Amino acid sequence: MKPIRVAIVEDNVEVRESWAALLESTTGMECVCVCGTSGEALVKLPPLRPDVILMDLNLPDLPGTECTRQLRVLAPDSQILVVTAYADNQMVFQALQCGANGYLLKRTSSEELIAAILDVTQGGVPMTGEIARRVIEAFRKPAPTPGDTTDLSPRELEILQLVAQGYANKEVADRLNLSFDTVRTRLKRIYEKLHVRSRAGATSKYLQNVNRLGPDTKSKP
Numbered sequence: 001m002k003p004i005r006v007a008i009v010e011d012n013v014e015v016r017e018s019w020a021a022l023l024e025s026t027t028g029m030e031c032v033c034v035c036g037t038s039g040e041a042l043v044k045l046p047p048l049r050p051d052v053i054l055m056d057l058n059l060p061d062l063p064g065t066e067c068t069r070q071l072r073v074l075a076p077d078s079q080i081l082v083v084t085a086y087a088d089n090q091m092v093f094q095a096l097q098c099g100a101n102g103y104l105l106k107r108t109s110s111e112e113l114i115a116a117i118l119d120v121t122q123g124g125v126p127m128t129g130e131i132a133r134r135v136i137e138a139f140r141k142p143a144p145t146p147g148d149t150t151d152l153s154p155r156e157l158e159i160l161q162l163v164a165q166g167y168a169n170k171e172v173a174d175r176l177n178l179s180f181d182t183v184r185t186r187l188k189r190i191y192e193k194l195h196v197r198s199r200a201g202a203t204s205k206y207l208q209n210v211n212r213l214g215p216d217t218k219s220k221p
Contacts, residue, residue, distance in 0.1 A: 001028065003028050003029055003030045004028060004029045004030070004051045004052060004117060004118070004121055005030055005032045005048075005049075005050045005051045005052070006023050006029060006030065006031055006032065006050060006051065006052045006053070006054060006117060007031070007032055007033040007034070007035070007041075007044075007045050007048065007050035007052070007053045007054070007078075008020060008031065008033070008034045008035065008053075008054045009035045009038070009040075009041040009045075009053060009054065009055050009056060009059070009064065009067065010034070010035075010036070010054065010056040010083075011036050011037065011056060011058070011059050011060055012056075013036070015056075015106070016034050016036070017034075019031070019054060019113075020034055022110050022113070022114070026114055029114070029117065032048055032050050033045060033048055033050065036060075037059055037060055037061045037062075038059045038061050038062035038063070038064065038066065038067035038070075039061050039062065041053075041067055041071065042062075042067065042070055042071065042074065045071060045074075045075055045078070046071070046074040046075045049075055049077060049078060050075075050078050051078065051079065051121055052078065052079045052080075052081055052117050052120060052121060053071065053075070053078050053079070053080045053081065054081055054083050054117075055067065055068055055080050055081065055082050055083065055084075055100070056082075056083060056084055057082060057084040057086055057091060057095065058084065058085070058086070064082065064084070064095070065091070065094045065095050065098045066098070068080050068082070068095060068098040068099050068100050069098035069099060071099075072098065072099030079101045079102075079120040079121060080099060080100050080101050080102075081100070081101060081102045081103075081104065081116060081117065081120050081126065082095045082100045082102065082103045082104065083104045083105075083106060083108065083113070084103075084104075084105065084106060085105065085106045087105055087130060087131065087134075089134055089138065092131055092134060092135065093135075093138070096135075101120050101125060102116060102119070102120050102124070102125050102126040102127055103126075103127050103128065103131045104116055104126065104127065104128050104131075105128045105130070105131065107128075108128060151193045151194075152190060152193060152194075155176075155186065156186055156189065156190050156193070158176060159172055159176065159183060159186050159187065159190065160190055160202060160206050161206070162175060162176070163187070163199055163202060163203060163206075164202075164203045164206045164207065169183045169184055169187070187199075187202075190202055
């Protein structure tokens with residue numbers, strides 16, 4: 001039976017040497033390449049076509065997410081397993097959107113890492129428990145509808161609330177201790193998020209959301 005061919009993309013020398021030694025000591029697996037940068041990985045890995053790529057996200061040149069995205073095109077048959085210290089939602093979803101086949105945290109034990117490599121070659125999507133829970137929770141949350149005021153930042157919502165009450169830009173700036181130009185720039189961004197082109201359109205969206213979400217969304221100047 002052919003061994004599982006694994007490549008490593010990790011800038012920390014000790015970590016990648018530890019992973020390489022683990023793979024070489026594991027029956028049915030072999031380490032075919034170690035890379036310290038995304039650039040090195042993008043050159044070396046496509047011709048090798050490893051079965052699995054262990055991918056760090058914090059790399060000194062291109063981020064691991066971008067390396068993952070490019071390798072998904074250059075080495076489409078390789079399974080990319082992110083192994084990183086980052087546990088925040090933004091990094092998790094960015095990595096998955098870029099084509100990662102699994103997401104582990106670096107505190108994963110050697111036994112769990114080997115099990116994850118086996119799993120991903122068999123069509124699984126291995127994830128550290130904490131990461132899997134975050135993904136599930138994200139899917140449980142209803143997606144905001146286009147033009148939903150929940151897309152606005154707290155400051156943008158404050159500005160919109162005052163605009164909806166009829167305040168002019170100068171008055172909004174005075175009440176919120178902002179410059180006139182800042183208010184105007186923020187309003188343009190609010191229009192983009194709400195998919196409207198005018199103060200009237202923004203006010204209409206705001207009132208629709210107040211009616212849908214309840215009085216707690218109303219302004220408290």
